[in-house]
Amino acid sequence: MINKKFFTGCLLASALGDALCAPYEGGWQERLVWRIIGHTFFGKKRYTDDTQMTMDVAQSLCTQNGINQEHLAKTFAAGYKWSRGYGAGAAKMLKKIRRGAAWHSVNRAAYPDGSYGNGAAMRVSPVALYFHDKPEKRKTAVQNVSEITHANPLAIEGAQLIAAATSFALSQMNFAQFHSSLADHARAEPYQKRLQTCRIWLKAGEQPESTTVARELGNGIAAVDSCVTAIYIACRFINQPFADMLRFIQGCSGDTDTIGAMAGAIWGARNGISRLNKADINSLESAEKIEQLAEDIYDSHCIRTARRAKKQSSRNGC
Numbered sequence: 001m002i003n004k005k006f007f008t009g010c011l012l013a014s015a016l017g018d019a020l021c022a023p024y025e026g027g028w029q030e031r032l033v034w035r036i037i038g039h040t041f042f043g044k045k046r047y048t049d050d051t052q053m054t055m056d057v058a059q060s061l062c063t064q065n066g067i068n069q070e071h072l073a074k075t076f077a078a079g080y081k082w083s084r085g086y087g088a089g090a091a092k093m094l095k096k097i098r099r100g101a102a103w104h105s106v107n108r109a110a111y112p113d114g115s116y117g118n119g120a121a122m123r124v125s126p127v128a129l130y131f132h133d134k135p136e137k138r139k140t141a142v143q144n145v146s147e148i149t150h151a152n153p154l155a156i157e158g159a160q161l162i163a164a165a166t167s168f169a170l171s172q173m174n175f176a177q178f179h180s181s182l183a184d185h186a187r188a189e190p191y192q193k194r195l196q197t198c199r200i201w202l203k204a205g206e207q208p209e210s211t212t213v214a215r216e217l218g219n220g221i222a223a224v225d226s227c228v229t230a231i232y233i234a235c236r237f238i239n240q241p242f243a244d245m246l247r248f249i250q251g252c253s254g255d256t257d258t259i260g261a262m263a264g265a266i267w268g269a270r271n272g273i274s275r276l277n278k279a280d281i282n283s284l285e286s287a288e289k290i291e292q293l294a295e296d297i298y299d300s301h302c303i304r305t306a307r308r309a310k311k312q313s314s315r316n317g318c
């Protein structure tokens with residue numbers, strides 16, 4: 001049985017990656033706005049839409065015992081706040097759902113081909129934890145969580161890659177297995193190409209600068225321009241301090257909070273909460289709630305595992 005500390009590590013490192021990299025996102029205007037709204041009334045560091053939607057997924061998963069798209073869409077809509085920095089298309093859809101629209105009637109309203117943003121990939125870590133030992137169920141759940149707001153196949157493929165990488169990290173998979181298993185999840189050419197670059201760099205022990213990583217793998221809001229970047233950075237820093245990884249992400253510029261959230265989930269699933277800095281956790285908005293959600297996912301996993309074992313033993317006549 002995997003220890004609970006890796007579940008809590010995953011969600012907390014993701015939230016910290018989001019909150020601690022958010023001040024470095026975008027251009028000077030975004031950074032100025034975040035200086036003003038980046039702290040709570042009590043001085044805690046605020047998280048952005050990445051963590052809000054991750055918490056929404058975790059909460060819905062645990063109360064519904066799986067993915068219920070109607071419930072999740074309403075949970076996303078209820079959690080929406082402009083000050084979390086949602087993407088423009090996602091914001092429009094969530095406001096429509098809040099006014100009563102069905103998610104499947106609005107998920108192509110902003111873009112007929114569906115959003116290709118990284119907003120699906122940034123929120124799938126709870127699914128990776130919940131279904132870490134059931135890869136087929138994980139894939140279906142990722143598809144269902146993603147398409148509520150991100151119907152574009154590239155957004156969904158990015159979400160599949162991040163979820164798979166997070167599950168593999170949790171299971172302490174070795175480097176070679178990790179990368180060959182991940183390659184099976186990449187169908188689209190941009191993902192294949194970027195994953196190959198990532199593998200070459202890691203295998204050769206190359207240490208490209210953050211600007212080179214941003215140029216070669218991307219640092220933008222499109223899923224293809226950020227998911228492999230997050231996977232590469234998490235792999236490169238997997239045995240190094242969390243703070244060093246975040247400093248590198250901050251240097252990448254662009255969509256730093258989402259790259260931080262996705263890389264954080266992978267790093268935290270592998271290293272656990274004990275390798276995170278307590279002062280950082282204490283400085284984070286709603287850290288206790290995030291930890292509790294991770295514990296709920298863990299408890300639900302334990303209950304399902306025990307049920308399966310009981311069924312198996314009664315089948316074996318034990």
Ligand code: AR6
Pocket residue numbers: 048049050085086087088089090091111112113114115116117118119120122152221222255257258
């Ligand atoms: N056609 C044209 N432009 C598109 C398309 C498309 N099919 N899909 C996306 N865009 P959105 P997200 C552009 O709104 O993915 C936040 O900071 C369009 O300019 O679905 O949920 C989050 O934290 C659109 O506004 O948002 C993420 O880091 C933008 O991509 C990031 O934004 C984002 O797509 C993306 O969040």
Ligand code: MG
Pocket residue numbers: 048050255257258
């Ligand atoms: Mg973001």
